[in-house]
Amino acid sequence: MEEQLEQLDFDFYTEQPKIVGDASEQLQIKLGEFAGPLDLLLFLIKQEQADIFDIPIARITEEYLNYVRVMKSLDIAIAADFLVMAATLIEIKSKMLLPRDPADEEIEIEDPRQELVDRLLEYEKFKSAAQMLYEKTTIEQAVFTRGQIESDENNAEVDASVFDLLTVFQKIMARHKEEIKLEIEREEISLSDMIANLKKRIFASNELSLLKFFEETKSKHELVIAFIAVLEIVRTESVKLMQNKTFGDIILRKV
Amino acid sequence: MEAGTEQKQTRSIGEIVSIVEALVFVADEPLTVKTIADVLEEDRETVAAAVEQLKQEYDERDSGLQLREIAGGWQISTRTEFHEEIRRFLKTRPNAKLSLASLETLAVIAYKQPVTVPEILEIRGVQSASAIKTLLDRRLIIAKGRKETVGRPMQYGTSKDFMIQFGLKDLSELPSIEDFEDLVQ
Secondary structure, three states, rough: OOOOOOOOOOOOOOOOEEEEOOOOOOOEEEOOOOOHHHHHHHHHHHHOOOOOHHOOHHHHHHHHHHHHHHHHOOOOOHHHHHHHHHHHHHHHHHHOOOOHHHHHHHOOOOOOHHHHHHHHHHHHHHHHHHHHHHHHHHHHOOOEOOOOOOOOOHHHHOOHHHHHHHHHHHHHHHHHHHHHEEEEEEEEOOOOHHHHHHHHHHHHHHHHEHHHHHHHHOHHHHHHHHHOOOOOHHHOOOOEEEEOOOOOOOEEEOO | OOOOOOOOOOOOHHHHHHHHHHHHHHHHOOOOHHHHHHHOOOOOOHHHHHHHHHHHHHHOOOEEEEEEEEEEEEEEOOHHHHHHHHHOOOOOOOOOOOOOOHHHHHHHHHHOEEEEHHHHHHOOOOOOHHHHHHHOOOEEEEEEEOOOOOOOEEEEEEHHHHHHHOOOOOHHOOHHHHHHHHHHH
């Protein structure tokens, strides 16, 4: 949810989100921002004064879902990631409710909470690192350096000399020439011409080596046209593609 | 960088200290010892010693300025103690701070670089697209090529501006991520 509004000014110490129950037993939320589902989860665990290595999953899941519900009722768009976490919590909770198979007694079954604990611990390190960065910028904001001195490099107006302009102009001219050259080259064979040509050759000699036909093309473009022409002629005319041996030459043959 | 051809006689260390001060003063970005050495055509050891001496001079006379090592170079800046007076004079307010989400994302990138968006998601448990955009806009992070894996996702790392804005000499100055483990409990 925090992804939608970039909070511009906040203080790490006073603006941490809080959930406080008031006298009327109604859930009140100080709408600071939880940086994500893991952040919310850590907060709930701390509020419950629970051990992170032994999370009371049923209670925490309930509180987590409560929070998500409140967000919904307040019409806050809930990031999908919060819902993913809700699903994860419910899954863990249900796994823990399942009785253990007595036959599996010897096999060490991993605590279903383990993966979540690992993620929380990993996340918390980076949360602390974020706080360290916050402190560093706070210090840096109290430090001032000299304003920029005007030089050729940072003054856009004198940045380009007459010679720079000339170079750019020459480049443009060069590009212009290339374009014209391209246009002249553009007399290429059309697909219908290619098909007609191919048809004529097959019907004249009954068969035609595909390799030979392709090798006659002069450009990549022409080769593509030739290939399409072959596909087209096989589809529409009574022409078959034959191969005498595996990996051998493919031959176009009139049926 | 045009090396001065007019001056090639030997300078005293005091002179070099003075020139270093002048150069660091006019430079827009932290100035490296190498750059100074190239301009002066002196060897790096001499310049490094001059920089150290200059730094000491500032410290010893309780100057309002300080010489700091930032992003691998040297920079003259005001001392933190006087920020209130300076702000009153400049009539400026501190820049908008980064949001919690952006700071977290930046922390992950700083420690895990080069790192991809899915890898950041894995650690933070939340999409970080807008935080990454903010960090890119502020030039704190830069794209560092693509990872040779499925989908070839873009990798991100911190920039030189990151070190300047966070007052870091180099990345190794950041405390090790494992050091934060103790805080966790």
